[in-house]
Amino acid sequence: MAIIVAVIVGAVIGGFTGEFFGMWVGAALAWLGVRSRSQQRELLALRQALATIEAELRAFAATRAAAPAGLADAVEPAPGDGAPLATAAPAAMPTEFGNAAPTLAPATPAAMPRAEAASALRDGTSDANGPADAAAALPASPALAAGAAAPEAGPAAPIRTAPRRDWLAPVRDWLFGGNTIVKAGVAILFIGLAFLAKYASENVRVPIELRLALIGGVAVALLVVGWRLRARRPAYAHVLQGGAIAVLYLTLFVAFKFYAVLAVAPVFALMVAVAVLAAALAVLQDARSLAVIGAIGGFAAPLLVSTGSGNHVALFSYYLVLDLGIAAVAWYRTWRVLNVVGFVGTFVVATAWGVLAYDPARYASSQAFLIAFFVLFLAILLMPARRLVGAVTAEAEGVAAAPRSDAWVNGSLLFGLPTIVFALQVGLVRHMEYGAAISALVLAAVYVGLASWMRRHPRLGLTFDASLAIGTVFLTLVIPFALDARSTAGAWSLEGAALVWLGLRQRRVLPRVFGYVLLLISGLAMLHGHDRYGAAERVLNAYLFNGLLAAAACLAAAHFVRRFADRVASRHGEASAEPLLIGLATLWLVATALTQIADLVPARLRLAALLASASAVALLYTALRVRLAWPLIGWPTLAHAPLMLLALAVGTVVVESPLARGGWWAWPLAALAHLGLLRLVVPAWPQVVRRAVHAAGAVALAGFGALQGRAWSAALDADLASAxxxxxxxxxxxxxxxxxxxxxxxxxxxxxxxxxxxxxxxxxxxxxxxxxxxxxxxxxxxxxxxxxxxxxxxxxxxxxxxxxxxxxxxxxxxxxxxxxxxxxxxxxxxxxxxxxxxxxxxxxxxxxxxxxxxxxxxxxxxxSLAVQTGLTLLWAATALALMWTAARRALRPAWVAGAALLGVVVLKLLIVDLSGSGTVMRIVSFIGVGVLMLVIGYVAPLPSKGAADAAR
Missing domain, CATH: 1.20.58 (Methane Monooxygenase Hydroxylase; Chain G, domain 1)
Known part of the structure; x- marks a missing residue:
């Protein structure tokens, strides 16, 4: 059947192109069908062999466990069985045979096929011709039990370390798992049909109705064949049906949009029918891949055949129909990937259109579509919750209910939907005063209402927390957006923190990764906003609010990492996210403070504003350290004392009172922050750090007193030559x-x-x-x-x-x-x-x-001769006093120092004072120095080494 369908498809395409391309496609599809059938048989044989071996191993383990103590060791091999079959201890037996098969030492020829079968399973190949051959190669479990005896003593089984998790495995399995060639073939076929339709419309003189009918006929043929193969070849059938659905979407859209073969009402009805058909086929066959392929094809269709006409009503009506089909599937199945495909496909196209083609004249229709998509995807998010609510009802009626699980929650929809919708909404209402603020208020009301409904259902605790948090965030955004609509950085940061929380709550890595990325790149949005809109002009502005929100989001994410530390895999290094997020939050606070000070604070008050900002951050971190018993949050406050010293150094350079230019309120706040750190944070630090912070505070106090004392004394006389x-x-x-x-x-x-x-x-x-x-x-x-x-x-x-x-x-x-x-x-x-x-x-x-x-x-x-004489006599007198004291205390180094000074005096006499020997001052110099030297020689002789040692 697959070969016939392939030949038909190839013939149709060849007729359109007028070349042999169609026959090549038909041959390729035929080969794929035959190859897929052979692979399916081999896979079935391997699965049966694996099931047989696992059953026998389970029976053998049960027999060993049920035997009395010591009996297993006394069992002798049955006659003719040969050497016993060596196995590993049951405790060391792997849980999944495909991951690590046990090593069996063959004892009899009958045991050899078993080892070969296990080896074949490990290698992914088999020489068996079918299930019967695989079963014949395996002895029954009683024989295995009789021919196996535990060794009396032997080395302990090696401990198998858990294999490292491959995070790309799900993506690789989806892309290359199953029949990869069929998936690629259907994708190529779909693209070829799209290009064929476009080419035929420009070059082939065939009635458009006939061309569209032939393409639709190919799709219907693929759909029928896929349906008939659903039981025998489910994977192959799902791919065929998905490709057929995508082609039907494409055909109907082209017939309506480009050739007007169908009017709006019929094509809309047919699209609804195709969407319903795809949803029904996916649900009836439990075929997630079918639903995904149909959705991807449907979203790609208008992009492949677009002519740039810009008819957004037709485009988004078409997407709305596709999303209704996804919603219908979501009513019966919780398929995350399908919901994400619909969400991403819809809002990526909507965002691109909004950036490139939106103008206020299209506000009404654009707003209607945005509301419709928001309500639809919110419903898709909550559809799995109805089963949890039903479980609570059943439990109340005495029926056993399933335990609570948060696995149904889709983080991309839960947090991504309000974020992207709000961003698009801001773009729609940017020409309206307070439009962003009103939009934030409406979204806050929606999510607070959802939280109030979920509060009555304990099994919805996760979504209740998330909805309440989202509502609170949007309610908080009302005020800043009433003043300034630049919110990307804050919104991204808050979404990132929410995704980190959800990923930790659900023990899922991907949401956490997205959350960390959003927290990191939100700063780019702030830089872009500052470059585009310039400096802030009001105290309450978007830069301030969004910077504070971003810092709060980073601190919240760091707290989540700490709170769920047991769920963070240390081998991935994620535990280091906590200090990194704290550092990022501190950077946000510093950058926000610097931006606000540079834009709004006069130059004379900037030093005080910087000091006050650093002290406010230190007080905030101190409060978090105490309130949450959070050790790491206190470490950034280590910079507070050095910042105080830096502020004092700047004050020393400009030589002004630290209380001037706003210091009268900044320094008391800095002192309060420092004392709070010394009392509540510093005691937990290492001793060397504690001593450094305490010493820095004392030095800062001395510096503050010196600057202020200088300011007070300078009021008497500001001349630097004055005392x-x-x-x-x-x-x-x-x-x-x-x-x-x-x-x-x-x-x-x-x-x-x-x-x-x-x-x-x-x-x-x-x-x-x-x-x-x-x-x-x-x-x-x-x-x-x-x-x-x-x-x-x-x-x-x-x-x-x-x-x-x-x-x-x-x-x-x-x-x-x-x-x-x-x-x-x-x-x-x-x-x-x-x-x-x-x-x-x-x-x-x-x-x-x-x-x-x-x-x-x-x-x-x-x-001045008088000055030179005075200096000479002073130096000589100093040498005398030093040498005399050194002689009395037997301090040879001090005596040598005095003698060196005396030598300097002599050199000065010879070089400087000798030039004016005829003057009275020069005479006084020489005489005075000479007398002093005589006195020194008498009262201060060089101490002996013995006296110096005795003094020590």
Whole structure:
């Protein structure tokens, strides 16, 4: 029969083309039919052989389990059976014989066909000629039981690891499973008929009615043959019928659209009839592939023969009929792939038409079609639920009902339908004020109504949750869309989070993958919107709302991954999605804040706005960390303390009060966020991280106090040469440096949480900052402090520098308390001694400036003989004091340092002071240095090594 049909089809096509192409097609189809029949026989034989072997293995395992203890080991092989048949232990026996067949050691010639049959099944081939040959090759189960004895002792059966799941297997099975060649042949035939119809309309002078009738006749012939083969060759029959249905769709559409052979009413009725026929055939034969092939062919028909006329009413009426047929099938069968084909086919074409051809003049018809498609696919989604509701009714009447299952829920329709419909709706109403907001409100009402209906049915718990969530999302979107209609990023992110949730709930990977992809690419939509529409002009704008929605969606998806951690396959690395989604959410929040600040905030307030945004994010994450007991959500807050330090660094560069330009409200919020982190989040972190955050907070406090103190003191005199601007810097840092190492501080929170971080790390940074301040302040300021007069050592600047250096010295002593005394002294001299030496020199220079009238400049110092003499004597006196102290304490390194300074003095005398030997100042220099050197030689001899070792 298949050969006859193939020849007929080939003859018809050959008649149309006028070539031998039709005969080649007929021969190919004939060969496919014969080959498919041979493969069907071989497959049936293999299945029967497999069933026989599995039954015998099951019987053997039952016999072994029922035998008394020790009896199985005592069984001897029957006479003539030869060696016993070795088998694996029943516990190690694979559950699917096709995955890993047990290895049977042949004991008798009768056992050899069994092993060969098992090997053939594993290889996918068989030498058997049919079921009878396969059955004859297998001994009965009693013989197997009698000829098999368990070995007394032997190595344990190897543990078989579960094979890795192939995620492309379903797609590959659908494309290449069964009779792949037949599927490809029908697809090629369908495309050929489409091209034939188009070619014939342009070149062949045959009445169009006859051409269409012949093509329809071929389709009917294929349909009849497929129906007659439905029992013997179901897979082959389904392919033939699917191709025939697609050809009928094509024929009716061309007859109506291009040649007007049929009027609107008849062609519509016939299309409805074909749709009903396809649905009926699919349901009667339980043929999912038939329904899918018919649907694909129906959706492809207008695209293949399109002339670009743009008659959208005819196009979408035709698609509506196709979708009604899919709905009819969905009433009886829950076929996901068919529903998805209809959904994708309809809305892909609708989206393409909307982008390329829509204009507001077509609003009424377009809106009607969009509503119709939405209602239809919503009904298709909910049709399987009626069986669950019926199960609840039956259970209430005392009839056993099936347990609840969420497998019927189609995530693509549940979440994709409202998303794509809303996107298209926004395109339709973009010329209307508040059109998007009203549309969001209507969709929210629809899904909230669905949720209220599902609430009465416990078995619909999943769809109740999803519908309520979707309704809530659209209700939330009403406000932003009333202000701005740019919503793609937020909508995609929310759909992505919903798909992640559904995929985790149903233990399905594909929805989760789609959800992750949507969450990742939603940022592209936001970038496109910003490039197209420009900067935001209002505080409440689409960028703000959609950025916050996208961040919320990423956080929700991360929480779902954490909540369903037991359902995430670790071998796929999906567990890492949680921190990645948290990072993506943080990126969304940062990008949204930066965009809003750049577009709407004046330049003078941007630093405060950035700090406040970072603190708000930290407070949000802290609340989530505590409320949800969510450890990972707290880690992004690790950046809050460094951001505070960065803000202070910027304030230091611009030299202004941290409370200025909005800082009066940003810094209290930052302090609150930091204290909340220290109390609620930081204790769970590793010790090194805890210490770093605590120390950063203390340093930030010192920096804030320094900036604010500088602002207050600068109010007295803003001139940088004055002492007042410099004095404000040191007060708070010096006070903290004196207080943090004290035992009383360690008893107060937050110092008691990490006392080392405050007394060592933070105090060390503050000490370094004070040291740098003393050096810069001594060089930059001339010590004037109007209205106060300048008095060496008693002026405000020298007092401040002295306090700072004393605080540093005291801290160094306490920090080095665990070291030997000599070493602690060396550390103090090394760090504080240099700063003290610079301070003494600066004090001398300031004295010459205020008393002697020497300008406070480097060139004036070099040209002034009085300054040079004063420096020489000061250096020599410093060398004397250093060497004398070193000699008394037996500190050879300190004595060597003093001697080096004295050498510098001598060089200065020879190089600088000698040039003015005739002046009084130069004479004073030489005499003074000479006397000091004599004193040094007398009171400060070089300590011996023995004395230095004894001092240690």
């Amino acid at each position: 007042w601007p410099w004095l404000g810097w040191f007060v708070v840092p010096a006070a903290l440096l004196l207080w943090l190492p004290r035992p009383g501080a360690a008893r107060l929170w937050p110092v008691r949480a990490e006392p080392v971080a405050y007394a060592r790390s933070a105090a060390g940074v503050i000490a370094g900052a004070l040291l740098l301040w003393s050096l810069v302040g001594n060089v930059a300021s001339d010590g004037s402090a109007p209205p106060l007069p300048y008095v060496p050592l008693l002026n405000p600047l020298d007092i401040g520098v002295g306090i700072a250096l004393a605080a540093i010295a005291l801290w160094l002593r306490s920090a080095a308390s665990g070291l030997p005394a000599a070493r602690a002294l060396r550390v103090t001299v090394l760090l504080v001694g240099v700063a003290t030496f610079v301070w003494l020199n600066a004090m001398l220079l300031r004295t010459f400036h205020h008393v002697g009238g020497v300008p406070y400049r480097l060139d004036a110092w070099v040209d």
